[in-house]
Amino acid sequence: METYQHMKKEELLALRERLAAKYEEIKGLGLSLDMSRGKPGEEQLALSMGMLDTINSGSDMKNDTGVDIRNYGQVDGLPEAKRMLAEMVGTDPSQTIVFGNASLSIMFDAVSRSMTHGVMGSTPWSRLDKVKFLCPVPGYDRHFSITEYFGIEMILVPMTENGPDMDIVEKLVKEDETIKGIWCVPKYSNPQGYTYSAETVERFARLEPKAKDFRIFWDNAYAVHHLYAEEEKQDQLPDIVSLCREAGHEDMVYEFVSTSKVTFPGSGICVVATSEGNRKEFLQHLKIQTIGHDKINQLRHTRFLKDMDGVREHMKKQGELTLVKFKVVWDELERELDGMGIGTWTYPRGGYFISFEAMEGCAKAIVAKAKEAGLVLTPAGASFPYGKDPKDSNIRIAPTYPSLDELEKAGQLFVLCVKLVSIDKILENR
Amino acid sequence: METYQHMKKEELLALRERLAAKYEEIKGLGLSLDMSRGKPGEEQLALSMGMLDTINSGSDMKNDTGVDIRNYGQVDGLPEAKRMLAEMVGTDPSQTIVFGNASLSIMFDAVSRSMTHGVMGSTPWSRLDKVKFLCPVPGYDRHFSITEYFGIEMILVPMTENGPDMDIVEKLVKEDETIKGIWCVPKYSNPQGYTYSAETVERFARLEPKAKDFRIFWDNAYAVHHLYAEEEKQDQLPDIVSLCREAGHEDMVYEFVSTSKVTFPGSGICVVATSEGNRKEFLQHLKIQTIGHDKINQLRHTRFLKDMDGVREHMKKQGELTLVKFKVVWDELERELDGMGIGTWTYPRGGYFISFEAMEGCAKAIVAKAKEAGLVLTPAGASFPYGKDPKDSNIRIAPTYPSLDELEKAGQLFVLCVKLVSIDKILENR
Numbered sequence: 001m002e003t004y005q006h007m008k009k010e011e012l013l014a015l016r017e018r019l020a021a022k023y024e025e026i027k028g029l030g031l032s033l034d035m036s037r038g039k040p041g042e043e044q045l046a047l048s049m050g051m052l053d054t055i056n057s058g059s060d061m062k063n064d065t066g067v068d069i070r071n072y073g074q075v076d077g078l079p080e081a082k083r084m085l086a087e088m089v090g091t092d093p094s095q096t097i098v099f100g101n102a103s104l105s106i107m108f109d110a111v112s113r114s115m116t117h118g119v120m121g122s123t124p125w126s127r128l129d130k131v132k133f134l135c136p137v138p139g140y141d142r143h144f145s146i147t148e149y150f151g152i153e154m155i156l157v158p159m160t161e162n163g164p165d166m167d168i169v170e171k172l173v174k175e176d177e178t179i180k181g182i183w184c185v186p187k188y189s190n191p192q193g194y195t196y197s198a199e200t201v202e203r204f205a206r207l208e209p210k211a212k213d214f215r216i217f218w219d220n221a222y223a224v225h226h227l228y229a230e231e232e233k234q235d236q237l238p239d240i241v242s243l244c245r246e247a248g249h250e251d252m253v254y255e256f257v258s259t260s261k262v263t264f265p266g267s268g269i270c271v272v273a274t275s276e277g278n279r280k281e282f283l284q285h286l287k288i289q290t291i292g293h294d295k296i297n298q299l300r301h302t303r304f305l306k307d308m309d310g311v312r313e314h315m316k317k318q319g320e321l322t323l324v325k326f327k328v329v330w331d332e333l334e335r336e337l338d339g340m341g342i343g344t345w346t347y348p349r350g351g352y353f354i355s356f357e358a359m360e361g362c363a364k365a366i367v368a369k370a371k372e373a374g375l376v377l378t379p380a381g382a383s384f385p386y387g388k389d390p391k392d393s394n395i396r397i398a399p400t401y402p403s404l405d406e407l408e409k410a411g412q413l414f415v416l417c418v419k420l421v422s423i424d425k426i427l428e429n430r
Numbered sequence: 431m432e433t434y435q436h437m438k439k440e441e442l443l444a445l446r447e448r449l450a451a452k453y454e455e456i457k458g459l460g461l462s463l464d465m466s467r468g469k470p471g472e473e474q475l476a477l478s479m480g481m482l483d484t485i486n487s488g489s490d491m492k493n494d495t496g497v498d499i500r501n502y503g504q505v506d507g508l509p510e511a512k513r514m515l516a517e518m519v520g521t522d523p524s525q526t527i528v529f530g531n532a533s534l535s536i537m538f539d540a541v542s543r544s545m546t547h548g549v550m551g552s553t554p555w556s557r558l559d560k561v562k563f564l565c566p567v568p569g570y571d572r573h574f575s576i577t578e579y580f581g582i583e584m585i586l587v588p589m590t591e592n593g594p595d596m597d598i599v600e601k602l603v604k605e606d607e608t609i610k611g612i613w614c615v616p617k618y619s620n621p622q623g624y625t626y627s628a629e630t631v632e633r634f635a636r637l638e639p640k641a642k643d644f645r646i647f648w649d650n651a652y653a654v655h656h657l658y659a660e661e662e663k664q665d666q667l668p669d670i671v672s673l674c675r676e677a678g679h680e681d682m683v684y685e686f687v688s689t690s691k692v693t694f695p696g697s698g699i700c701v702v703a704t705s706e707g708n709r710k711e712f713l714q715h716l717k718i719q720t721i722g723h724d725k726i727n728q729l730r731h732t733r734f735l736k737d738m739d740g741v742r743e744h745m746k747k748q749g750e751l752t753l754v755k756f757k758v759v760w761d762e763l764e765r766e767l768d769g770m771g772i773g774t775w776t777y778p779r780g781g782y783f784i785s786f787e788a789m790e791g792c793a794k795a796i797v798a799k800a801k802e803a804g805l806v807l808t809p810a811g812a813s814f815p816y817g818k819d820p821k822d823s824n825i826r827i828a829p830t831y832p833s834l835d836e837l838e839k840a841g842q843l844f845v846l847c848v849k850l851v852s853i854d855k856i857l858e859n860r
Contacts (some may be wrong), residue, residue, distance in 0.1 A: 024697065045500045049487040052726075056486065057479040068692045069477045072467065085859045100530055101724045107826045108719040115546050116556060126546060142721075149718045150546060260721070264500045267726040278755060288579045289538040291572075291690070294698040294724065297483075 001343030002417075004426055016423045023373065023416050028407075029119035031374030033410045037403040038190070038352035040141050043321050048263040051304035055296060069295040075287055077271070085271035087308040088223055089257050090239040096273050097282055103154060103186040103258035103270035106282075108146050110254060113285050114180070115150055118235055119213035120251065120257040120281060125152075125180060133183035134172060136164035138355060138383030138394045140190040143219065147385070153386035156199040157180070160191065163196030165381065166203045173209040187237045188222035191396035192355040193348020205243035216240070219254040222351040224315045225261060235349055241273050250275040253295040259301060261352065262315065269293075269301050300360050310414065318349075325399040325407055329354055332411030340424035345397075352399040355383075362421045363392045370416040374408050433771030434849075439590040444799055446853045453846050455802065456839075461804030463840045466619070468782035468804050470691060473751050477744065478693040481695050481734035485726060499725040505717060507701070511728035515701035517738040518653055519670040519687050526703050533700035535687035536712075537647055540684060543715050544610070545580055549643035550681065550711060553609060555582075562611035564602060566594035568785060568813030570620040573649065574611040577815070584815035585609070589619065593626030596633045603639040611645050617667045618652035620783040621813050621826035623778020625665035632734055635673035637682065646670070648685040652781040654745045655691060657753040665779055671703050680705040689731060691782065692745065693846040699723075703802040740840045749780075759784055762841030769840055772852035775827075784827040785813075792851045793822045799847040805840050 005010065036115040054063075076082075079096025086093040099106050104380050118124040125131045126281050135144060139159070147154055155172065157164045163186065173179050184204075187194040196204075205215060208418050218240055226234040244253045251274075258270030272282060328346070335354075337343050342362075346355045358366055363380035370377050378396040381389040404408055434442065493499050494510050504640040506512075507528025529536050549555040555561045562583040565574060569589070577584055585602065587594045593616065603609050613795075614634075616626040628635075634646060648670055656664040674683045681704075688700030702712060711714040735741050760777065763786075767773050772792075775783045789794055792809035800807050808826040832840055 039501050042498070045491075045498070052485050052489065055482050057483045059482065061475075066474070068472070069471050070478075070697065072695045102720045112542055112546060114821045116542060124556070142718075149715075157820070159746075216740045264726060265502045267724045285579075288572075290532045290535045292532070292696045292729065292733050294692060294697045297724065297727070328519050349600045397620065414613070 003339065004422055009427065009430070012150065012423050012427060016420065017418050019416060019423075021278070022418060026416065027373040029374070031409060031413070033375040033402055033406050033413075035398045035402060036259070036376045036378050036399045036412055037401070039402050040265060041321065042399065044318055045264065047317050048304070051263055051300055054303035054394025055300050059219050063299060065371060065381045069087055071297055073292055074295060075280070075292040076283060077288070077293070078208055078295055078298045078302070081269060081301040082271070084305060084311070085257060085269070086273065088311060089220065089255055089271065089273045091241045091255070091273045093276070095132040095197070095241060095279065096271050096295065096317055097279060097286070098298060099270045099272065101266055101268055101270070101297070103219065103256040104142055106256055106272050107143070107219065107283065108268065109289070110215075110217070110282070111146055111150055111152070111181075113281075114213070117285075119215065120241070121275060125214070128178065130178045132176065132179045134179060135385050136182070136184065137385070138191050138389070139183060140185055140219070141378075141382040141387075143217070144385045147183070150179075154391075155187075157182075158384065159192060159194060161194050162181075163194065164202035169213070170203065170207060173207055173211070173214060175210060179209065180211055181217055183217050183219070185219050185221055186223060186240070187235060188348050190351040191394070192219065192345070192346045193351045193353060195237055196324045198238050201238045201240055201243060204253075205240060205247040207249070207251060209252070214252065215355050216253040218253050218363070219258050220255055222261070223257050224311055224348040225352070226315065227319050227326060228245055228349060229316045229319060233289065233349055241275075245275070251277050254278060262311065262318070263301065267297065269298050321412050322352075322400055324404065326354065328404060329397060329411050330408045332408070332415055336415040337418065339348070343418050348380035352398060352400055354399065356395040356397055358389045358393050358395060358418060359422050360393050362418075362425050363389060363395050365421040366395060369421060370414060373413055373417075375413050377414075402420055433769065434852055435771050439857065440858070442853050442857060443719060446850065448550070449850050450844055451852075452745065453850060455805040456843055458845065459804070461839060461843070463577060463805045463832055463836050463843075464830045465832060465840055466727065466806045466808050466833070468691070470548070470830045471751065471755065471830050471833070472694060474748055474830065475694065477747050477751075478734070481693055481730055485730050492727060493551070499729055502721055504725060505720070505722040507723070508725055508728045509733070510732040510754065511699060512701070514732050514735060514737055514741070515687060515817050516703065518741060519671070519684070519685055519701065519703045521671045521703045521736065525671060525705070525709065526701050527709060527716070528723065528728060529700045531696055531698055531727070533649065533686040534572055535653070536686055536700065537573070538648065539715065540645075540647070540712070540718070541576055541582070541611075543711075547715075549645065550707060552643035553811060559607065560608045562595070562606065562609045564599060564609060564613070565815050566614065567815070568621050568819070569613060570615055570649070571808075571817075573647070573811040574815045577613070577637055582610075586820075589624060591624050593624065593630035596630055598631065600637060603637055603641070605640060607640040608641065610641055610643055611647055613647050613649070614853035615649050615816070616670070617650055617653055617665060618655060618778050618781025620651065620781065621783040621824070622776045623781045623783060624776070625667055628668050631668045631670055631673060634683075635664060635670060635677040635679060637679070639682070644682065646683040647823060648683050650685055650687050651693070653687050654741055654750070655782070657749050658758060659749060659781060661745045663779055671705075675705070681707050684708060691794055692735070692741065692748070693731060697727065699728050722755070736772040752782075752830055754834065756784065758834060758837045759829045759841050761777065762838070762845055766845040773848050782828060782830055786825040787824060788823050788848060789852050789855055790821045790823050792848075792855050793825050795820060795851040796825060797848045797856070799851060800844060803843055803847075805843050807844075
């Protein structure tokens with residue numbers, strides 16, 4: 001098959017005309033499709049409805065330790081919730097604190113606390129002339145929003161299939177004391193779906209940052225979010241918390257996990273796993289900030305999911321539903337774009353996204369064109385700090401939310417937009 | 431009846447001996463009583479168990495506006511939750527944002543945000559040499575902990591039965607630009623149970639602070655927490671949000687309300703009511719900090735309590751249970767301490783506390799003596815910034831948590847400790 005780049009101008013113009021007619025046709029349908037965010041689909045949400053039955057007016061409201069969990073207290077979380085979430089993280093319950101419904105808030109608050117109070121006695125970041133974070137790109141837009149909000153300078157580090165380029169990371173943190181952190185989604189990364197290799201994780205644990213208050217923000221958002229039930233098709237991620245401890249850097253990492261995409265987005269529970277020293281610092285802050293998190297919801301989760309076996313069983317069903325959606329997108333991309341030279345995409349084995357690389361300078365135009373015909377995609381550039389993709393080529397595809405029927409339409413429209421914009425770009429470049 | 435101060439030394443010594451014997455007897459019982467915090471009692475918690483049935487696996491998970499509330503979105507709260515909480519505050523839903531399970535977190539985050547980002551474009555407080563808050567005393571220890579945590583200097587303002595001494599408040603905020611806020615519990619105040627008079631509230635709304643970024647932190651924690659069902663026995667509080675608007679100071683106040691002591695502590699929902707400008711600032715922060723609060727729990731609350739009539743009906747039952755507990759304490763205090771000249775106490779018509787004023791220099795000793803015999807009270811001084819009561823006389827009594835039987839024992843032990851410590855103090859002073 002011929003790539004678009006090798007086609008003659010007349011061929012491209014003729015193709016363009018056919019595609020444009022098809023585009024106008026679809027546009028006329030008045031579609032309203034949303035692939036903008038990693039939102040679970042309705043069938044996925046249905047899987048967790050049973051959780052709402054685990055606590056009712058007849059329930060025993062005492063937890064395993066005999067405490068009435070309806071009242072104040074146990075600010076660091078119910079022991080059973082710690083146990084279950086620690087298993088999900090692959091760490092020990094004693095290293096955890098259970099939080100509320102959004103792990104993003106733990107991260108935000110940790111950065112905010114570092115700004116006002118420093119990290120374990122270091123100078124508060126707000127008093128420093130310059131604070132920088134490393135940002136593997138493409139990455140998670142909401143991470144970058146946090147550092148942007150606090151005026152922290154973001155340094156781009158390229159992602160590879162094995163994780164961030166560790167040569168760059170090692171060099172930068174060793175040389176520059178103003179680098180205070182790095183954002184990581186180490187498993188089924190957002191948006192590419194890459195899982196950091198064992199070597200990458202090892203190298204993270206052995207980092208020698210110049211700044212004593214440097215922290216790895218290890219957002220293990222998709223820890224148990226496999227697309228496949230077969231273990232050999234699941235990515236494995238070593239436990240960074242113990243690796244850091246073994247490397248003598250136990251305070252260097254904060255790990256975050258949540259059930260937002262296990263049970264209900266917005267009504268889940270989440271956890272931080274870290275060293276005893278960091279835990280103390282989190283707790284000090286926490287005890288001033290809140291009277292505690294929602295323990296009834298913690299109990300609801302542990303009574304529903306029970307333990308890691310329960311989580312696995314539940315996530316197997318989630319994976320089945322998600323995989324079907326991913327396949328619809330992959331099929332469409334393969335059928336229409338394979339070998340055309342106008343885009344590549346990833347094949348993650350878990351998580352919520354497919355990352356699409358368009359030709360340079362095309363992503364914004366593709367997203368705009370899709371929107372014009374009723375398909376909302378994540379804004380182009382969102383996966384980069386300040387919303388600026390230097391190559392304007394990355395598009396994050398979130399297949400989970402639309403129905404299968406909608407997804408097919410969305411896929412068709414998407415490839416059409418890619419083709420149209422690419423032809424224009426090729427002609428423009430000639 | 432003779433006051434202790436008028437008794438002869440021998441009489442006091444003889445009395446002391448009898449009381450000490452009784453104290454030792456009680457101490458021997460090995461009691462374990464907790465009156466340290468405003469925790470609802472078990473019968474109170476039971477009143478809200480029905481709420482847990484309002485959402486189960488068979489429930490319609492779409493809210494009034496047809497949105498599936500299990501998924502992401504509606505970061506500022508469900509419309510029905512806004513409506514209900516706005517009614518509780520006595521304001522308009524458009525002026526509210528619904529938050530998670532702890533209004534304390536909204537306050538903490540507002541102070542934290544002011545430190546890092548300033549208030550509506552003002553210099554971030556962390557960059558100022560000095561930031562001060564006014565603290566009506568005695569007051570709520572957790573408010574003072576927040577300002578202490580951020581290194582904000584706290585200036586004591588005496589409370590009166592009508593609220594803070596407004597002559598002092600007006601003068602200080604007018605003169606001193608470093609005063610950026612004031613902590614208020616305007617209704618059934620913690621710990622005295624005083625409700626600010628209409629005049630006090632008016633004077634608050636008409637404050638002319640030198641600092642443009644001065645904010646009133648109006649923690650209406652006990653907005654609907656009446657002890658009596660009869661309206662004429664309930665305190666009324668004017669709506670500060672509209673009064674501030676009318677006075678041309680719409681941005682000057684943040685009002686907070688929560689259901690922590692309506693339904694379940696730690697599993698409630700809460701709200702901020704404020705001007706459009708302030709709302710925008712809260713939302714800007716919120717959209718970076720979180721993916722939204724627990725909307726299922728918001729729906730649970732609105733389906734259970736429904737509206738202000740529902741809230742009133744529910745709180746009537748809460749009030750009945752609470753009043754019985756307050757009466758046990760009052761009875762004991764009256765029976766044993768009335769006219770003795772060694773203590774006075776308040777008779778609030780709502781809220782969670784009775785405030786006890788011991789003789790100067792006695793509070794710490796009384797609390798320690800009670801603890802020694804198995805009764806944990808709020809640490810003496812807790813109602814003052816830095817935990818330091820200048821007179822060492824104030825003790826906060828929280829009658830709701832113990833059972834009636836425990837409460838009687840606790841009351842007996844408490845008055846005994848007051849008597850013993852007071853005798854020592856009187857003899858020492860002679």
